[in-house]
Amino acid sequence: MTFTQKLNTAWQSQQSLLMVGLDPDAARLPASLQGKPDAIYQFCTAIVDATAPYVCGFKPQIAYFAALRAEEQLEAICQYILKHHPHLPLVLDAKRGDIGSTAEQYAREAFERYGADAVTLSPYLGFESVQPYLSWKDKGVVLLCRTSNPGSAALQMIEDAKGEPLYLRVASMVAQEWNADGQCALVVGATYPEELAKVRARVGDMPLLVPGIGAQGGDIPATVKAGSDSQGMGMMINSSRAILYARKGDDWAHASAEAARETRDAINAARAALASD
Numbered sequence: 001m002t003f004t005q006k007l008n009t010a011w012q013s014q015q016s017l018l019m020v021g022l023d024p025d026a027a028r029l030p031a032s033l034q035g036k037p038d039a040i041y042q043f044c045t046a047i048v049d050a051t052a053p054y055v056c057g058f059k060p061q062i063a064y065f066a067a068l069r070a071e072e073q074l075e076a077i078c079q080y081i082l083k084h085h086p087h088l089p090l091v092l093d094a095k096r097g098d099i100g101s102t103a104e105q106y107a108r109e110a111f112e113r114y115g116a117d118a119v120t121l122s123p124y125l126g127f128e129s130v131q132p133y134l135s136w137k138d139k140g141v142v143l144l145c146r147t148s149n150p151g152s153a154a155l156q157m158i159e160d161a162k163g164e165p166l167y168l169r170v171a172s173m174v175a176q177e178w179n180a181d182g183q184c185a186l187v188v189g190a191t192y193p194e195e196l197a198k199v200r201a202r203v204g205d206m207p208l209l210v211p212g213i214g215a216q217g218g219d220i221p222a223t224v225k226a227g228s229d230s231q232g233m234g235m236m237i238n239s240s241r242a243i244l245y246a247r248k249g250d251d252w253a254h255a256s257a258e259a260a261r262e263t264r265d266a267i268n269a270a271r272a273a274l275a276s277d
């Protein structure tokens with residue numbers, strides 16, 4: 001099964017567009033896990049199990065693991081997800097981008113070492129920097145387009161002579177030239193619903209990874225309205241910190257599950273309102 005098929009199946013069977021991001025911060029781990037050698041593995045697998053009923057997939061962010069010298073725990077977490085939640089897409093958030101020969105190694109890292117279904121990439125180096133990932137025919141590539149951060153406009157909104165902003169040029173290039181085998185998706189922040197709508201209009205039903213709800217303050221109804229595809233789906237709406245650190249007391253996994261359920265329900269309420277418009 002390809003990444004895109006797995007994602008479509010998960011959207012349908014889970015009735016959820018919520019993706020939970022795994023961004024483990026050592027300083028914010030529950031007290032009961034602090035100091036344990038496998039604390040990150042214990043934390044992330046418990047979050048995965050608790051939130052799995054409410055999500056369309058998981059997105060571990062590699063920097064959080066690499067910074068803590070915890071790549072082996074990330075490997076074990078990925079294996080755990082593939083074994084215990086095989087129907088849920090695993091998107092490795094690595095934001096790689098390099099010349100072709102190096103990209104071949106990054107692709108092996110994402111797809112062989114971690115077994116990810118898809119990986120996030122920068123489009124900045126052009127097609128041959130992405131081609132090594134696309135040669136893994138059942139895998140997905142998720143290209144940065146209009147990112148959620150405040151400084152993203154400085155480059156991404158630069159206009160060409162015809163007044164076309166760079167992020168829309170990226171969207172068109174990926175949709176028309178890079179997506180021959182239907183493996184591509186784009187990243188557009190929930191913090192920019194206006195641009196999200198423009199990307200959706202430009203790329204048809206291509207999947208979008210949409211981070212920026214929760215800790216970054218993106219509005220769920222505006223996101224759903226702007227980014228839904230023709231089937232009322234089409235987005236992996238990511239939330240990391242607001243789900244991971246939802247706890248108020250000791251029952252942290254339960255608090256994360258509740259936060260995930262509430263977020264999924266808010267997304268689905270917005271979808272229902274849109275459908276009845």
Ligand SMILES: O=C(O)c1cc(=O)[nH]c(=O)n1[C@@H]1O[C@H](COP(=O)(O)O)[C@@H](O)[C@H]1O
Nearest residue numbers: 061093120147148211214215216239240241
């Ligand atoms: O590619 C991403 O996932 C990404 C792109 C983007 O434009 N903005 C963005 O926040 N992200 C990632 O999405 C996650 C957002 O985390 P929270 O703000 O805690 O929900 C982080 O792992 C970011 O690295």
